[in-house]
Amino acid sequence: MIFLSGFANRLPLRGFQGASLSSLLSSVLKKGGRDVIHSFGKRNCSFSSTVEVSEFEHDGFHDDAKSTEKDAALYLALSRLSGDFDKESPLCLRRFFGIRRVPVVSTGSLKLDLALGVGGLPKGRFVEIYGLEASGKTTLALHIIKEAQKAGGVCAYFDVENAIDPFLVESMGVDTQSLLISHPNSAENLLSAVDTLTKSGAVDVIVVDSVAALVPQCEIDVSLGSSIWFKSSDGSESIDEYTCGGNALKFYAAIRLRLKKTGLLENENKEVTGLGISVQVVKNKLAPAMKKAELGLQFGRGFRCESEVLELACNHGVIVKEGNSYLIEGEVFSNKHAAEKHLAENEMIYDNLVSILRKLLFETRRERR
Template sequence: MIAKKNFKSEQELGAASTEIKNIIENITKEYGEGVITTLGESKLKAQKTLSTGSLLLDQAIGTSGYVCGKIVEIFGLESSGKSTLALHAVSECQKSGKKAAYIDLENGLDIKYVRNIGVKIEDLIIAYPSSGEEGFEIISKLIKGGIDLIIVDSVSNLIPRSQLEANLEKHKIGNPETTTGGMALNFDADLRIKLKRKDKIEKNNELIGIEVEARIVKNKLAAPGKIANLEIIFAQGIQKEREIIDLATELNVIQKSGTWYSYEEKKLGQGKENVTEYLLENPELYQEIEKIIIETINNHQGYAD
């Protein structure tokens, strides 16, 4: 026995579309634009992203970077690179012609380091709220004012006015890797990145940076659990010229034979440090390799720009 399929006529389908359109129009009239739509026309269809400033981390997140309009939490022990990642996000935001604000609750920004990362300090809004309530009020005004990226460094210092007036100590966390904000921040964050300091980076027996493991512990928009091993140089932050070497080798854009690296039969140098210097001295070559890598990753993951 073959069951008959229940096909709807074009007239019935048209009536359904009109009905859906009317529902959306009525709810929009009451609650305003953007509150309701169809999935095919929703923001999920084409998500705008902001690079993290690290090609490796962009790849690990799986969406080419931070998805705009979402909450991102970066946490980890002291000196694990949290502020560095935040500043790279500011730099990438400014490169795209958008506005960023930094809620500095730790008063720990080094202007020289901020500049070296690529932040235009004259265009970066800095706020120093005196309490948690004031901080949230400023954040609300910044959002209403059209600021595209807001960094809060750090959430643990958003202390309620009542505690400050009572001269109580700042929040103390029993486990330094446990984030503040209770369950609300963990739940509301669309992306959570845990940073863990792994090793030192030395050049000619001199300490120049640290290796950091960035683990994607929560990701509502792509697969979680992926890891990016970042290299943070003390004077400059994340150098794409350094990390692109490993990524390009993995994707076979750059070939490695022993300790020698080559690109399209052209020798780049022996050892990662020398190849990094070569790419820094030849920005056009770096940009060419970077473009190939980004196109390869985008084609593989299929996410929207």
Template sequence: MFYPKAAEDLHLPAYHAPQGGFMPGDEKRKLEKTITALQNRWGSQIVQRGRPPTAVTAISTTFPELDAALGSGGIPRGRLTEIGGVPTSGMATLVLKVIAAAQGEGGTAVYLDIERTFDADYAARCDVQLQQLIVVRPYTVRQGIHMLADFLAPGSPDVLVFDSALERLTEPATAALLTTAVSRLTSPLAHSACALIFLLALPEPPPPSPLAHYAALRLRLHKERWLYRRGDVRGYEAQVEVTRSRLGPAGRRARIAITFNGTVDGDGLSSGERRR
């Protein structure tokens, strides 16, 4: 079960009454008395001074055009990102590339494989270090939701992926559980270096997502065309649409090229590739 972090665990300076100011003397003394009572009852760290928000760091998607479109330089840490699309849209490849980028910086990753569709061979070809990846297969989607709090406890991974079909999350009981869980995870997530990613397989047309309110970033992927070299299929091009962003402009689009050559690359279109 998730319990919010105690204020003492956040390592913030305790509130101390300011010297001077514009508050009338009687009102100021009443406020200070209230603060003192709160500190005596709940601890010195219960009251904090406001401070500017810390800068959001990000994990590169390894697609430069997409990183630029996101505004944050990649998938943000300490935030929830929703990545959706139909199968073969490129969404799974994008997430695997993010995991590989985090691992390349010495980070860790956990993959909650709700649908049991994780392909280890394909992940390896996306440069994911399988020995450094924890794959968890919950028995039910509800069990997977409960596990989120466990993995966002102190010592959380750099990337936490929840891979599920959106339709399973929109069932009333599951949606209620999910929104309650995610709302409680907002604070511990914000105080972590973890990028929480919901990888959602979308039906056509997709129903409203229960995560829409909580996601700092929402991406929608569409496969646009195959890429050919000397008449053979060598990959495909996909479009990524930023449908929501709290860290930059929404509505931006970026094209990414995913090519197959023993490994799965995402370096963009080369002169030897052509579209059909």
């Protein structure tokens, strides 16, 4: 599940009654998370300066009888967990290693997939994509939907902002006929729909665009005359970075991506045709975090994936480059622009190169591990 959010100033609102958006998200995310087993046993600790010697005595020699007794007690505890909850509750090392290689959905960008370390975004996890306005958040979400549809998956898009452009979505290659689109009128309705789709297990990608536009029903019902107090700032305090939705998304998200504009893209006539985007993996529970990917976003088309495919293919010897010329499957192109145009116009050649690069970049790494 993918949540798109922007930045928010820390301005407390007073005068509203009922649950806040942060508490709503927290309660729903808890229901969608994995089962947690709490231990209620506590051991008393002594803070006195005198400590008895018996507390530091080593355990005795290994006793087979005690070991067998421990194994039996552990087996009994796991059996109770299996009976009280489900068959997936027992804790075992084999099951832990079995879920380390989770299935992923490609982001559509090989550079970003490399930065994520696992080849894409993991299925069954929460992902938060945040950044300033017009930084490419929706574009990235649509690319993820496109890749999921290529693999035969079903996707849902919750347009809370009511700002989705069907023509832009189709121009990026997304199949709008099979895409589930909804315009929820409150946070409760959206979270209820998300919960239903998640429990069905039939939807591969769910996008919420965006968290900033979610409003609880209790705040919608409040009259305009209710008082709202804002915290004034004189600029002396340090301005921290806050994302919408409170801390719930930060804690429950397996991956957090921060998007930032780095510059403008221009054509030969010095006309602005797109933006340079920097994507930083701020949080990653599946691989090392804090890696970056520099991407190019072209207006009306999305990310310039053919540019990074050409670069990675040359670096790994899939495409031969001599000077400014490129050799792609027997055809020679005099410059980079011509080579990128050829890849953009020939989907079969592009997909073949992506398939080869994914095997080199990801499957080879998994075999080494």
